[in-house]
Amino acid sequence: AGSGPQVFTNGAASxxxxxxxxxxxxxxxxxxxxTIREGHRVKVYITQDMLLPGYEHHTIPGSF
Structure with a gap:
């Protein structure tokens, strides 16, 4: 089964x-x-279709 120190070492390593x-x-x-600095240009590549709501139904939160 092994000596005392070896068993201790194996247990500690485990x-x-x-x-x-x-x-x-x-x-x-x-x-x-x-994190991107404010005003810094960014390119985003989309790998699949995205569904976006119609602009006429767009609302801006009051905290904006």
Missing amino acids: SVSQSATTVLDRFMQIPPTI
């Missing part, structure tokens, strides 16, 4: 590995975020 996996899994769930 625990650290499990903790790292948990932390990395959490970060993998965060969607990418991009």
Whole structure:
């Protein structure tokens, strides 16, 4: 089964590995975020059709 120190080392390594996996899994769930300076030009490429509401039904929120 192994000596005492070896068992301890293997257990510690397994625990650290499990903790790292948990932390990395959490970060993998965060969607990418991009911050762009105000007024900076941006190109957006759409890979599929988008449905947009008609302009005549467009409203601007009061907090705008």
